[in-house]
Amino acid sequence: MITFIGVRHHSPACARLVRETIEELKPAYVLVEGPVEMNARIGELLLGHELPIAVFSSYKDGERHHASWAPFCDYSPEWTALTAGRAAGAQLRFIDLPAWHPAFSERRNRYADAEQRYAEVVDRLCREFSVDNVDTLWDHLFEVPDPDGLAERLAAYFDLLRGEAEAGEDDVAREAYMASWIRKVRREAGDRPIVVVTGGFHRPALVRLAALPGDDEPVVHALPADAAGGSYLVPYSFRRLDSFDGYQSGMPSPAYYQHVFEAGVDTAASRLTEAVVTRLRDRKQRLSTADLIAATTSGQALALVRGHRHRSRTDVLDGLVSALLDEALDVPLPWSARGTPAPGTHPVVVEMVAALSGDRVGRLHPETPAPPLVHHATAELERHGLDSDGARKLDLARDRDREVSRVLHRLRILGVPGFTRQSGPTTGIDPEPVEQWTIARDDLRLPALIEAGGYGATIDEAAGALLAERVTDVGGDVEKLAGVLFDAALAGIPELSGRVLDAVGRAVGATPEMGPLGRVLDVVLALWRHDRLLGTAGSTPLGVVIGASVERILWLAEGVRGGAGADLPRIGALASVRDALVHAGKALDLDRDAALGVAARLALSAEAPPDLRGAGFGFGWSLGSSDAGDPVRAIRGAFAPSTAGDWLAGLFALAREEVLQAGGVLDVLDEAVDVMGDGDFLIALPALRQAFEFFPPRERDTIAQHLLGRRGIVGHSRALLRLAAEPELVAEGAELDGRVAELLTREGLITT
Known part of the structure; x- marks a missing residue:
């Protein structure tokens, strides 16, 4: 005799029904929807953990990496099936496909409900019973009413939901596999009772399939030869079980249902x-x-x-x-x-x-096996004195501190909580080699390490595998790929660099914008130039990326047409190209003449936007090109009120030092501004302010002092740099004063 119980995962009413049925029937077998690979480890599952816990399963081969969870709490029907079945002396079996099977490739949670497939029926029932959603409907029909007749109501409900709908390929495979287990156990049990506990969506199909004749044996699947994976128990939490926190299976509000x-x-x-x-x-x-x-x-x-x-x-x-x-x-x-x-x-x-x-977090029994990564991480933390709470200051110039930093970065990349980097280099450009970390115990550290164990047996191997996965996930986003590259450098995982750089190189050739490429070039150039701390200085693959980025940015720059306002990211991209020519041009055989030719064409182009024209001129000037031309003449030619600030932004971004050092340049800038009328000045002011922000405070002070000297004024330049009101407000006030004076004069109220 086979008793099929269709359940909603994490339903107290279903859990009680399962327990009472098993206690009454005392079956020879209890079959449960769950990962078949755990059958040999059911004793481990029932060691005496504090729930909630989950079976975490991982799979990795050359094509995909997959991870999934099968969570259990006290009121999970699958859990009560196991505990009540053991108490009744039954043999326990999981009968579903292994977690790594392709049927689960789109699922992060084994017990994710199939509600999207019967949404129409649920909507009709919600309207019939005047409730908002399936959770309220479930309470109304099953959790709140008298439990008498619950089994019959559940069967009718799931039969209605399943209806005549065809299951997807993944569920067809799972149901066929589970049915083969039910037929096998039926042959072994003879006349002894069997209880089958599965999700309610599967129950109608399993009743039908299990009745079919046949003596087929369920295949016990093994991992493919080229794949790695496994299943381990992990502590879980009520928060992760809660649909209000994004969990897609079972019931919301776990503390309430407990x-x-x-x-x-x-x-x-x-x-x-x-x-x-x-x-x-x-x-x-x-x-x-x-x-x-x-x-x-x-x-x-x-x-x-x-x-x-x-x-x-x-x-x-x-x-x-x-x-x-x-x-x-x-x-x-x-x-x-x-x-x-x-x-x-x-x-x-x-x-x-x-x-x-609720805030309940599960706890595993001390004898629970853990993946190798947990042991390796624990040993590494102890070896480097990182197993206690507190602050850590690391000097990356010291070998010992750099090794500790790499351990911490690998844990950070793996998402292990309790290791927080407060400060430190954020790109290869940062000159400060000091990091500040805070270490604090966290109840979620163990589950995070167990779950990260699916990526490898050691923290360096696991972090490398996770970074390789991130490469695939970010696709052609060059900024994110650069972030992966820098993380790999921080974590000391050079073997990843080839794959990452191949992806960066492909993305560089397809990137449509200069700004993101400029930021990537900044990071890669800095790592190539001087990052001996991270072991990336002089890297040949990095050099390939630098060359590709320089070529792509220059090609994109010549294609920009029109537009208003200074685009700081694209100006910065040209500055990055200039820096690459200065610091890596000879070593990487970058084409300096071709780059100067592009800059010269930009500077003279009537179709290019003003900021790129200014940047083009500054590019050649900063590199000492004889074709750059006279800066004084160029400034005078570009000084129209509506575009002067944008042109100067490009110039200052590329040739700030040359502007300060060249004779007469500040004077011609002063003259050009001085001859502006009040209206023109008000138009030009916002862009001019943005342009002069390229000068740091010390250099702005030098400029202000020069202007005072030209006017024969003795005083400190700080008075010019620290106005009591915003410059735009001062200019608007001056314009208003002028209009009022003009009106009063016209009406004869004042005389000039």
């Missing part, structure tokens, strides 16, 4: 109210006894109107909102839909959702 499972719906409602009130009071919200009474009364009234024998989760929450909030809400209440709360959700409502989620 109370439902332990003490029933009525007691859970009281505990929920208490938890919300306590949390709000802890956050300095004023809640009186009268508020609490009003919330309870309102929730009870809603339960009565909605036909509930006890207050459901939404009855309690709606009652609390009614009693505690007397203002209109801008967004729908989170429990009226699935998923994370919408932006703009009222803070009190956010705290209610958090109170229902």
Whole structure:
């Protein structure tokens, strides 16, 4: 005799039904939807952990990397099937495909529900019962009502949901595999009872498939020869189980449903109210006894109107909102839909959702096996004195500190919590070789290490594999690829560089914008030039990327036409090319003459925007080109009120030092500004201010002192640099004064 129980994952009502059925039937076998590769390790699963926990599975080959979780909490029907089955003396079997099977390639969670496939039926049921969503519908039909007849109601519900809909290829494969296990066990059990616990969506198909004749044996799949992977237990948390936090399976509000499972719906409602009130009071919200009474009364009234024998989760929450909030809400209440709360959700409502989620974190039994990465990371932390809390200051110029830094960066890349980098170089350009780190214990460190174990057995191997995956994920985004490259350098993973640089090289050739390429070139050039700390100085692959970036930026620059305003990223890209020619031109055989030719054409082009014309002139001037021309004449020719500031921004970005050192340049700039009328000056002022921001404070002080000297004024230049009001406001005020004086003169009220 086979008893099929279709369940909703993480449902207290289903968990109780599974437990009571097994206790009553005392079956010879209990078959559970779960990863078949864990059958030999069910004893490990039942060691005596503090739930929630999960089976974490990873898979990696040359084509894909996949990770998934099968979580369990006290009220998971699959968990009660295992614990009640063991207590009844039954043989326990997981019967689903292994977690690494291609049928799970699109799933991060084994127990993700198939609700999108029967959304039409759910919507119709929600309208019929006047509820907002599937969670409220589920409570109304199964968690709140009397448990008598629950098995029949569940069977009818899942039969209706499945209907005549065809399952996808992945579910067809899974159901065929699970059915083969059921037939196998049926042959072994004879007349002894069998209990099968699976997701309700699969139950109708399994009832039909299991009845088919056949003596086929389920294949026990092995990992492909070219693949690596495995399954390990990890601590889980209520937060990760909560659909309000993005979890796509089972029930929301895990702390609430834990109370439902332990003490029933009525007691859970009281505990929920208490938890919300306590949390709000802890956050300095004023809640009186009268508020609490009003919330309870309102929730009870809603339960009565909605036909509930006890207050459901939404009855309690709606009652609390009614009693505690007397203002209109801008967004729908989170429990009226699935998923994370919408932006703009009222803070009190956010705290209610958090109170229902709870902060429980699971804990593994001390004898639980761990992947090699956990042991390697633990040993590395102990070896480098990183196994205690506190601040760490590292000087990357010292071999010992650089080794410690690489360990910390590998853990950071792997997403292991508790290791926070407070300061340090953010690109290869940073001259400061000192890092500041904070180390703090974190309950999520162990699960993060176990999950990272899917990438490799050591932290350097795992971090390298994760960075290689990031290369694939970011595609042609050159800035993100440059970030991967810098992370690889910080973590001391040179073997990754070839693959990363190949991806960067391909992306460089397809990048349509100068700005991002300029930022990549800055990072790569700095790493190539002087980053002996990170072991990248003089790297041949980096040199290839520098050459490709220089060529692409110059090609893009000649194609820019028109536009208003100074585009600082594209100006910066030309500055990066200039720096590459200065510092790496000879070593990398960069074509200096071709670059100067592009710059000269930009400087003279009537179609190029003013900022690029100025940058083109500054490019040649800064490199000492004899074709650059006379800067004084160039400045005078470019000084139109609407474009002068943009042209100067390009010039200053590329030739700031030359402007300060060349005789007569500051004088001609002063003259050009001085002859402007008030209106023209007001037009030019914003762009001029932006252009002069390329000069650091010390150099701006030098310019101001020069201007005072030209006018024979004795005084400190700081008075010019620190006005009491914004320059635009001063200019607007001067213009207004002029118009008022003109009007008064015209009307004969004053004489000039």
